[in-house]
Amino acid sequence: MQKIKVLVVDDSVFMRKLISRLIAEDTALEVIGTARNGLEAVSMVRELKPDVVTLDIEMPEMNGLEALTIIMEHRPTPILMLSSLTQDGALATITALQNGAVDFISKPSGSVSFDLFKVKEELIFKIKQASQIPLRNLIVNNITVSKVDVGPKGNPQTGFSKKFDQILALGTSTGGPKALDTVITALPANFPYPLLVVQHMPPKFTKSLAERLNRLSRVRVVEAEDNQLVLGGTVYIAPGDYHMTVVQTNGEFRIRLHQEPQVQGHRPSVDVLFDSIAKCKSLKRHFILMTGMGSDGAKGMLAAKAAGAHSTIAESKETCIVYGMPRSAVELGCVDYTVPVHLITSKILEVTGVLKR
Secondary structure: OOOEEEEEEOOOHHHHHHHHHHHHOOOOEEEEEEEOOHHHHHHHHHHHOOOEEEEEOOOOOOOHHHHHHHHHHHOOOOEEEEEEOOHHHHHHHHHHHHOOOOEEEEEOOOOOOHHHHHHHHHHHHHHHHHHOOOHHHHHHHOOOOOOOOOOOOOOHHHHOOOOOOEEEEEEEOOOHHHHHHHHHOOOOOOOOOOEEEEEOOOOOHHHHHHHHHHHHOOOEEEEOOOOOEOOOOEEEEOOOOOEEEEEEEOOEEEEEEEOOOOEOOEOOOHHHHHHHHHOOOOOEEEEEEOOEOOOOOHHHHHHHHHOOOOEEEEEOOOOOOOEOHHHHHHHOOOOOEEEOHHHHHHHHHHHOOOOOO
16 A cells, blocks of 8 residues: 655754654655755655655744645645644744645644653545545635626625524535635625524634634634624634533523533534524524534434524535545535535625525
């Protein structure tokens, strides 16, 4: 059986050796080269044609973000970012994920860490997962698509009403930051409904994700807070390590965050969010599943469908970085519409009636 070829990129000699050693402990993987900076990485990707690249962010001469852009333009390759858990590291990682990286590995104790052994299993698992991503999907996800245009940006204040008759819930995992960028930035400024999002991601990273999406979008995007009033025209990102639900009290809808046990290994869990939204029966409810490993959200979507969901949408295989969560829902027979990622916003605007057919 042919081994998965990995290129390791890091400016630290210690980290290059450690990461290479961890990877070499799995007989299915082979480190075919190491690079000290982005310039070397770009050259070695062209020369060695690795199956997967692990890429540090902060490096001299050319940093990881610059190298990522060049590699994805000239020789698209699955790239895993190595990220520190600082706020700056989280922001750079989100930028990388929205620019074509397929996933990331956290360095547990900052940029130079002897604790990287703790993430050995995650590192090996994600390398193997990344190696399975079809080249076509990598390329499709790095094409800049035109946004849905339903008119000029209006006064955002008109969209922030606590009176609305529809609500949307969306779940995603691996490949999600790029997919969310495509979908949320295409929503028009006058989009009048709340959208609640679970993206599998650690704390700090969800905050950076929300902040970046808010800068790029015409709707408001925030990291959700406990007891927060749900308003129209706003996207709420579940914070890492917290389940997100919605409750109705005195005619208002509020967010509830809690740390009950993980569901299928996840907190936040898409199933937990979907089950909560399904109970908001005074509203038209819409459910969306996009790229991601596993099956989180599929059972929740099935239950929501049985509870009278107005629409259920799944990202199609042709654009998913990992066709796991959407496929699980399709196999359960609870998906109304299966569409590529660049058409999901159009479908949202159609099913909510914002964009008339």
